[in-house]
Amino acid sequence: MAVTIRDVARQAQVSVSTVSRALSAPGLVKEATRQRVLDVVAGLGYQPNRAARSLITGRTGNLGIVVPDLTNPFFPAVLRGVQTRAGEAGTSVFFCDSREDPAAEAELVRTMAAQVDGVVLCASLVSDETVAELAALTPLVLINRIVPGVSSVLMDSAAGMGQVVAHLESLGHNDFVYLGGPAAAWSNNRRLRGLGGRARLLGSFEPNFGGGVAAAERAVEAGATAFIAYNDLMALGVLSHLAALGIEVPRRFSVTGFDDILYAAMCSPALTTVHMPAEEAGEVAVDLLAALIAGGPAEHRELPTTLVVRSSTAAPHSRT
Amino acid sequence: MAVTIRDVARQAQVSVSTVSRALSAPGLVKEATRQRVLDVVAGLGYQPNRAARSLITGRTGNLGIVVPDLTNPFFPAVLRGVQTRAGEAGTSVFFCDSREDPAAEAELVRTMAAQVDGVVLCASLVSDETVAELAALTPLVLINRIVPGVSSVLMDSAAGMGQVVAHLESLGHNDFVYLGGPAAAWSNNRRLRGLGGRARLLGSFEPNFGGGVAAAERAVEAGATAFIAYNDLMALGVLSHLAALGIEVPRRFSVTGFDDILYAAMCSPALTTVHMPAEEAGEVAVDLLAALIAGGPAEHRELPTTLVVRSSTAAPHSRT
DNA sequence: GTGAAAGCGCTAACAC
DNA sequence: GTGTTAGCGCTTTCAC
Numbered sequence A, B: 001m002a003v004t005i006r007d008v009a010r011q012a013q014v015s016v017s018t019v020s021r022a023l024s025a026p027g028l029v030k031e032a033t034r035q036r037v038l039d040v041v042a043g044l045g046y047q048p049n050r051a052a053r054s055l056i057t058g059r060t061g062n063l064g065i066v067v068p069d070l071t072n073p074f075f076p077a078v079l080r081g082v083q084t085r086a087g088e089a090g091t092s093v094f095f096c097d098s099r100e101d102p103a104a105e106a107e108l109v110r111t112m113a114a115q116v117d118g119v120v121l122c123a124s125l126v127s128d129e130t131v132a133e134l135a136a137l138t139p140l141v142l143i144n145r146i147v148p149g150v151s152s153v154l155m156d157s158a159a160g161m162g163q164v165v166a167h168l169e170s171l172g173h174n175d176f177v178y179l180g181g182p183a184a185a186w187s188n189n190r191r192l193r194g195l196g197g198r199a200r201l202l203g204s205f206e207p208n209f210g211g212g213v214a215a216a217e218r219a220v221e222a223g224a225t226a227f228i229a230y231n232d233l234m235a236l237g238v239l240s241h242l243a244a245l246g247i248e249v250p251r252r253f254s255v256t257g258f259d260d261i262l263y264a265a266m267c268s269p270a271l272t273t274v275h276m277p278a279e280e281a282g283e284v285a286v287d288l289l290a291a292l293i294a295g296g297p298a299e300h301r302e303l304p305t306t307l308v309v310r311s312s313t314a315a316p317h318s319r320t
Numbered sequence C: 001g002t003g004a005a006a007g008c009g010c011t012a013a014c015a016c
Numbered sequence D: 001g002t003g004t005t006a007g008c009g010c011t012t013t014c015a016c
Helices: A005-013 A018-025 A032-042 A049-058 A075-087 A102-113 A128-137 A157-171 A188-194 A209-221 A232-244 A262-266 A280-295 B007-010 B018-022 B031-044 B050-056 B074-088 B104-115 B128-136 B157-172 B186-194 B209-222 B232-244 B262-266 B278-293
Strands: A063-065 A090-095 A119-120 A138-143 A151-155 A176-179 A197-202 A226-229 A255-257 A273-275 A300-305 A305-308 B061-068 B092-097 B120-121 B138-145 B151-155 B176-179 B199-202 B226-229 B254-256 B272-275 B300-303 B305-310
Touching: A005 A018, A005 B300, A018 A032, A018 B226, A032 B128, A063 A075, A063 A102, A063 A280, A075 A119, A075 A280, A075 B074, A075 B092, A090 A102, A090 B074, A102 A128, A119 A197, A119 A280, A119 B050, A138 A280, A151 A157, A151 A280, A151 B254, A157 A188, A157 A255, A157 A273, A157 A305, A176 A209, A176 B209, A188 B226, A188 B305, A232 A255, A232 A262, A232 B262, A262 B232, A262 B262, A300 B157, A300 B262, A305 B031, B007 B018, B007 B031, B018 B031, B031 B061, B061 B074, B061 B104, B061 B278, B074 B104, B074 B120, B074 B278, B104 B120, B104 B128, B120 B128, B120 B209, B120 B232, B120 B278, B128 B138, B151 B157, B151 B226, B151 B278, B157 B186, B157 B226, B157 B254, B157 B272, B199 B209, B209 B226, B209 B232, B226 B232, B232 B254, B232 B262, B278 B300
Parallel strands: A063 A090, A063 A119, A119 A138, A138 A151, A151 A300, A176 A197, A176 A226, A226 A255, B061 B092, B061 B120, B120 B138, B138 B151, B151 B300, B176 B199, B176 B226, B226 B254
Antiparallel strands: A090 B092, A273 A305, B272 B305
16 A cells, blocks of 8 residues: 555654644644654655545545537637646646537536536536536536626627627628527527627537538528638638638638637638637636635636637638 | 435435445345435435545546647547546546646656546657656556557557558659657657658657648758658648748648548648547547556557548649 | 544445 | 444544
């Protein structure tokens, strides 16, 4: 078996409680004693057993994050942010991919709740009631969703969408179509709202490449001059399908995305999209979670988004 | 506090050990008793305290995975596979991104070791000795790396590289350059070996988009007709830089990648690359880990890779 | 400032 | 087939 607190106590010639205090409440032991204990700890390579500690404190020192689709680069970016901030506090993080399934999502959170101090829930697809229920189960921070009484960090989709519309209108477009994501996605409704009724709604489509391909098929018949996709993955699908059809972008149609994943800059034409600070959102979510765990009230944070103009948008029916 | 095993025992009119057995060793209790216990468990919504269980059994029911770069879509795919298989066994999984830093990688594994039953280590950058040391610390499964005595699952880079070379040669190329990844990456050496000396080595470069851009700058001066990139992300960077330079692919240069991430199919020209069964590798890694945890010997599994020919390769200096 | 002792919730001998 | 009991390794009163 590994080295325990007793081994340390014996070798440092103190009691186990002193060892415990030296590690978790340094102020309560004489500096000299503390130093002696710490030396022994280092010498023995002692690591407190987290299960034992957890059994007594009721805290696990772990966090969980649930995302709808790990293959969408947006979410790994959030994961990174979460891990970065959590790691600074010595906290480990569990991840789960719900594969866009609301039932799985709720179940995953419930399972996690038993073994973490809190969970970050991204782009949730469950009902407000379920979110509230989950939040009652464990400290919960939502990313890109608002439910009253539950902490959340938002990347401002509505404002971003406003910029998209303004950009397209300044280019001379006045008939665009919104290629919608999952109807259950809060972000989808938020973006739709940001449109302010100035776009026709098509879909919903799956929020991935395939969904974009499907959307493009429908969109070309819609007679609009610009397509606003729910997210970049869809926009990439749209671009791909249009290219396959021999339809030029942005000459024939302008296309925009949302998220600013790396590939938005790499595709051809490079995608005009709304940049989302995904990694930062992950970090902020951990902060909110920490506050919640410490007993604070639910908080809400909004992160700014910015339009990134690239080459997939231009004035209608002309080359700029 | 939450409901404990005692609450269940009391209400089911049995001892705590019977409850424990009903849940973890169903064969040891009478069916009727078991059913009664299960009913109470369901009624009370009892969930065994994992810390307490772990304290006694020495098992956590958790797994960890460490990857070098979450923003490379290849790794989230592996994560997915790991979670899928682990989830089937009720196992949760911790993740960590080492950001291509060998020291961080080792430290992350050490930290995880204390709170998991085993860890999956992807594309490790540490020395063989460190891997062995880590493997002594906790059940360990390597993905895309071989270290004697340590379990591993390999996606056959060498064979894949062989196919790339054969493909390029069949097209008429006979002077190609390999745009190398991290020198410390086992896969890099493996791929280099798969080349069989038929390519000049350039690099190493960072195994990401930026590294590809840097590599492209150097490659155009090398006078070869085809560029073989260490991975897709680099290849995408190469494509991007060549496009910026107004150099046509594949007319002027053929370019190949490795991994077959989603974006390899989406970029323009679509990338000829080697498909890697990343998700499957994650699943298999969990299987090997389970075997290891059960006390089995280190095992080795090899997964086949396949060349995917798209539009970034063609006969030298001509349009096919 | 430090030690002794009582558990946290559970499993695993060990009895019966 | 079931109950009793002794801890797993740690934190935390409570004494001193």
